[in-house]
Amino acid sequence: METAPPTGLPPGPGARVPAAAAVLAPAAAAVPPDLATCAACLLELFDPGARRHRYAFTGCAACGPRASIAAGPPFARERTALRRFPMCAACAAEYRDPAGRRFRDEAVACPACGPRLSFLGLSGDAALRAAGALVAAGGVIAVKGPGGTRLVCDAANADSVARLRHAGGEPALMVPGPAAAAAFGRLTAQDRRLLASPGAPVLLVPRREGAPAGPPELGLVLPHTPVHHLLLDAVRRPLAVSWAGLPAGPGRRFDDVDGVLGDDLPAVSACGAADGSASGSASGAAFGAADGDTVLRSLGARAGGVRAVAVRRGAG
Numbered sequence: 635m636e637t638a639p640p641t642g643l644p645p646g647p648g649a650r651v652p653a654a655a656a657v658l659a660p661a662a663a664a665v666p667p668d669l670a671t672c673a674a675c676l677l678e679l680f681d682p683g684a685r686r687h688r689y690a691f692t693g694c695a696a697c698g699p700r701a702s703i704a705a706g707p708p709f710a711r712e713r714t715a716l717r718r719f720p721m722c723a724a725c726a727a728e729y730r731d732p733a734g735r736r737f738r739d740e741a742v743a744c745p746a747c748g749p750r751l752s753f754l755g756l757s758g759d760a761a762l763r764a765a766g767a768l769v770a771a772g773g774v775i776a777v778k779g780p781g782g783t784r785l786v787c788d789a790a791n792a793d794s795v796a797r798l799r800h801a802g803g804e805p806a807l808m809v810p811g812p813a814a815a816a817a818f819g820r821l822t823a824q825d826r827r828l829l830a831s832p833g834a835p836v837l838l839v840p841r842r843e844g845a846p847a848g849p850p851e852l853g854l855v856l857p858h859t860p861v862h863h864l865l866l867d868a869v870r871r872p873l874a875v876s877w878a879g880l881p882a883g884p885g886r887r888f889d890d891v892d893g894v895l896g897d898d899l900p901a902v903s904a905c906g907a908a909d910g911s912a913s914g915s916a917s918g919a920a921f922g923a924a925d926g927d928t929v930l931r932s933l934g935a936r937a938g939g940v941r942a943v944a945v946r947r948g949a950g
């Protein structure tokens with residue numbers, strides 16, 4: 635019998651265990667990493683007067699998917715999943731405006747010209763709203779996004795979480811922010827900063843008593859794509875989200891979910907390899923590996939604070 639490392643997370647095939655510093659400060663690459671939705675885009679996402687109000691692919695030059703939508707360097711629109719979505723005049727003007735947030739943003743898009751969500755025959759915001767309603771009602775859905783396809787349900791619904799756990803393994807808990815995270819896990823000040831960092835890691839911390847039932851360690855993660863923010867806003871409760879790098883369950887199945895929140899982005903492979911983990915009804919995922927796959931373990935108040943325990947790529 636193998637002796638499990640204290641992490642409880644044996645490094646699986648292909649898993650790497652990098653130094654924490656390497657995770658936190660990746661070397662410059664020709665194709666930049668995916669970055670969590672920035673504060674400015676988040677404001678825009680929930681601004682009823684904004685052109686991108688509730689638009690699931692809102693991003694800017696400072697945030698959004700990069701590596702997960704790129705076919706390879708150099709990072710240019712014609713070499714990304716956005717190549718099939720010609721910029722509208724308004725987006726093209728933003729792309730050319732050196733004073734704006736979207737100057738030379740290769741992934742610039744809007745509801746008029748960009749990709750759209752799909753869910754049970756619905757598209758765009760109607761798809762998102764239906765997906766959120768289904769999760770709030772106890773459904774388990776598959777959601778495409780950076781890092782692959784993940785299973786998502788209401789973390790407060792024990793039956794739903796049991797279903798998700800059976801299909802996708804131990805879930806992480808997605809909460810709106812560091813304050814909410816501290817209600818479910820024991821966090822240091824550094825843990826809070828890490829959770830909110832642009833790399834959007836899953837942070838393993840000791841589980842508090844008030845958290846949903848599960849192993850002593852809890853994986854916490856903050857929303858880092860517009861879809862995450864919109865789903866959390868719809869459900870108004872923490873979400874259970876299947877996550878690579880956390881203790882695996884009996885299998886990975888996407889065929890018995892109540893719906894697949896997908897999109898019309900074409901699949902690309904190279905930097906991230908298209909989502910090989912998504913099969914069956916969740917096929918065709920455009921997003922591949924992303925920084926959202928980083929899993930770190932808090933060391934509490936000890937020196938160093940955190941260390942990386944596992945990094946899994948391309949398997950949500």
Ligand SMILES: [Zn+2]
Binds near residue numbers: 675
């Ligand atoms: Zn942004």
Ligand SMILES: [Zn+2]
Binds near residue numbers: 721724725
């Ligand atoms: Zn546009």
